[in-house]
Amino acid sequence: MIQLKDLATEKVTVISGPYGAGKTNVAVNLAMDIAKSGQICRIADLDIVNPYFRSADNAKMLDAMGVQTMIPEFANTNVDIPALPPNYHMLFNGEGKSVADVGGDGDGAAVLGLSHDDYIEAGYKMYFVYNRYRYITAEPEGALEVLEEIKRASGLEFHGIINNSNLGAETTKEHILNSIPYAQKLAEIANLPLLFTTAPDWLAVENTIPITDITKKLF
Amino acid sequence: MGEKLLMKGNEAIAEAAIRAGCKLFFGYPITPQTELAEYMAKQMPKRGGLSLQAESEIAAINMVLGAASTGARVITSSSSPGISLKCEGISYIIGSDLPCVIVNVQRGGPGLGGIQPAQSDYNQATKALGHGDGHAIVLAPNSVQEIATLVGEAFDLADIYRMPCMILADGALGQMMEPVDFEAKPAREIPAKDWACCGHGGKRVHNIVNSLYIEPDQLEKIVLERFERYKKLEENEVKYEEYLTEDADIVLVAYGITARIAKTAVRNARKKGIKAGLFRPITLYPFPKKELNALADKANCFLSVEMNMGQMVNDIKLAINCKKDVYHYGRTGGMIPSPEEILAKIEEVSGGNA
Numbered sequence: 001m002i003q004l005k006d007l008a009t010e011k012v013t014v015i016s017g018p019y020g021a022g023k024t025n026v027a028v029n030l031a032m033d034i035a036k037s038g039q040i041c042r043i044a045d046l047d048i049v050n051p052y053f054r055s056a057d058n059a060k061m062l063d064a065m066g067v068q069t070m071i072p073e074f075a076n077t078n079v080d081i082p083a084l085p086p087n088y089h090m091l092f093n094g095e096g097k098s099v100a101d102v103g104g105d106g107d108g109a110a111v112l113g114l115s116h117d118d119y120i121e122a123g124y125k126m127y128f129v130y131n132r133y134r135y136i137t138a139e140p141e142g143a144l145e146v147l148e149e150i151k152r153a154s155g156l157e158f159h160g161i162i163n164n165s166n167l168g169a170e171t172t173k174e175h176i177l178n179s180i181p182y183a184q185k186l187a188e189i190a191n192l193p194l195l196f197t198t199a200p201d202w203l204a205v206e207n208t209i210p211i212t213d214i215t216k217k218l219f
Numbered sequence: 220m221g222e223k224l225l226m227k228g229n230e231a232i233a234e235a236a237i238r239a240g241c242k243l244f245f246g247y248p249i250t251p252q253t254e255l256a257e258y259m260a261k262q263m264p265k266r267g268g269l270s271l272q273a274e275s276e277i278a279a280i281n282m283v284l285g286a287a288s289t290g291a292r293v294i295t296s297s298s299s300p301g302i303s304l305k306c307e308g309i310s311y312i313i314g315s316d317l318p319c320v321i322v323n324v325q326r327g328g329p330g331l332g333g334i335q336p337a338q339s340d341y342n343q344a345t346k347a348l349g350h351g352d353g354h355a356i357v358l359a360p361n362s363v364q365e366i367a368t369l370v371g372e373a374f375d376l377a378d379i380y381r382m383p384c385m386i387l388a389d390g391a392l393g394q395m396m397e398p399v400d401f402e403a404k405p406a407r408e409i410p411a412k413d414w415a416c417c418g419h420g421g422k423r424v425h426n427i428v429n430s431l432y433i434e435p436d437q438l439e440k441i442v443l444e445r446f447e448r449y450k451k452l453e454e455n456e457v458k459y460e461e462y463l464t465e466d467a468d469i470v471l472v473a474y475g476i477t478a479r480i481a482k483t484a485v486r487n488a489r490k491k492g493i494k495a496g497l498f499r500p501i502t503l504y505p506f507p508k509k510e511l512n513a514l515a516d517k518a519n520c521f522l523s524v525e526m527n528m529g530q531m532v533n534d535i536k537l538a539i540n541c542k543k544d545v546y547h548y549g550r551t552g553g554m555i556p557s558p559e560e561i562l563a564k565i566e567e568v569s570g571g572n573a
Contacts, residue, residue, distance in 0.1 A: 019254075020225055020396050133398070135224040135234070167223060167398045218391060218555060219480040 002196055004033040008097045010123040016102045017129030018137040018146045022164040026129050027101035028058055028214050035066045040096025042068035046111050047103035057216045092122035112154035125159045130186055132165035132179035140186035147190055161187045163197040176205050223398040229254035231363045231399050235370035241292040242268035245282040249298045250334040251390035252324035276301040280308030287317035288428040290415030292374055296322035299340050310349025314430030318377035322386045324393035327553035335553025336390035339527035344387050345504045352442050356384040357503040359474040363397035371404040378409045380452050391476045458501035467496025469569050470514055472535055473524040474500050481524045484561035493569055508538040515539035525549045
């Protein structure tokens with residue numbers, strides 16, 4: 001069965017999709033999987049839109065696992081400005097593999113359009129994270145709208161769909177299984193392959209990629 | 220829908236408002252509530268409504284005043300510094316006896332402060348949302364699911380009591396994502412809006428919406444009438460939740476997101492043999508005075524837990540007539556207390572003999 005790290009066939013792996021689909025969770029799990037396989041890996045938090053709940057929250061844990069983090073200088077501080085990480089160029093010319101966690105709509109993806117040529121030159125694959133249980137983008141048609149928006153803003157192509165359907169702590173095995181036809185429908189109308197379905201690691205659903213929840217817990 | 224879906228708190232406020240029949244949103248973007256305005260901008264035109272980004276918070280609240288005068292359901296939202304700007308307009312809305320819903324997704328203050336979660340606008344919300352003798356109803360949801368029901372309730376309460384109702388949230392609640400089900404909220408009877416300026420068609424005397432009364436005796440009369448309504452509100456609309464308070468020696472008092480952190484601390488305290496409980500006011504105005512006072516006859520002490528420097532402490536002391544000690548544990552400036560910190564405070568104030 002395919003593993004997360006198999007996504008990283010090119011220099012840069014871009015993880016994108018609607019807000020709240022679970023991009024950061026997928027991106028962080030992917031980076032950890034690459035690092036575990038012995039490759040040099042870095043993750044860039046390119047979410048310049050949303051100052052809450054992002055890759056930057058996990059910097060310490062990622063450092064400990066051997067994943068280099070590239071985080072906007074003011075992330076998680078009170079400076080409310082959209083800024084890219086100072087070592088942004090490492091994404092394209094650093095050693096090993098890079099994972100980019102990109103904020104999920106046309107505005108968030110504008111950051112990709114900015115460096116469009118760098119992605120083409122370095123070589124990239126971009127994947128769309130889908131969550132059947134996310135309001136507004138729950139239906140394949142709604143998700144497709146966001147997918148097209150990100151394509152337009154970035155000028156880049158998607159290479160596959162990741163079905164990351166979950167309902168947070170309330171996710172059940174049925175939620176995962178029931179989501180698959182919808183993810184298949186999205187793949188069909190987007191004319192992209194459905195690469196795999198994920199599930200929270202504690203659910204241990206067969207034939208899925210287990211994902212560890214790295215979201216900051218308040219209580 | 221029946222099926223649960225994941226939503227951010229900010230999105231749930233917007234969706235619940237639209238579902239409550241609100242067709243008008245006037246606002247101005249500010250972190251951490253911007254998703255609410257974004258959601259309105261995307262959804263309102265598709266659903267027969269209007270979402271307008273005004274040139275400032277002051278303009279937005281005065282648009283709310285105008286729209287509310289016609290009897291329409293209307294909402295505005297902002298975060299702390301933006302709410303301060305709206306206060307003049309809110310006072311005019313209170314003085315004009317108009318219903319509307321105002322959302323404050325609080326961030327650290329004072330001044331521009333920060334963009335991380337805080338509850339440091341408690342005093343502003345409950346005591347002085349603008350000048351003059353007057354109040355706004357203040358509701359403090361603690362989850363995305365509760366937002367889904369309380370926003371509809373906010374519109375109903377505003378209409379029934381003809382006054383603004385504030386949803387007092389915070390950055391954490393606005394930004395966090397949780398499963399939500401917009402189940403039907405029990406319908407309340409809404410009185411006819413015979414005061415609204417929506418065209419008399421030559422069939423009745425025209426209505427006037429106004430907050431200017433030059434004759435002091437007339438203004439006093441109107442304020443007194445308004446306070447009669449506040450009395451009814453205090454009698455009938457207090458909402459709260461109790462958790463393990465029945466035999467509690469120490470009662471934590473917390474609202475909003477902090478109440479969920481405090482709940483974990485209470486559970487952990489129980490594991491250590493400390494009889495802790497949690498009292499969660501859902502209406503911050505009207506404050507659940509009677510219910511807290513009843514608890515003061517049983518408990519040894521109270522611990523207020525907030526993301527501020529202790530703004531609710533005096534309300535608790537007044538509610539219980541200072542019968543028992545009231546302690547405070549808080550973080551401020553955008554810092555969020557952890558269950559461990561709260562537990563340490565519980566252990567400190569119960570001194571091993573709670």
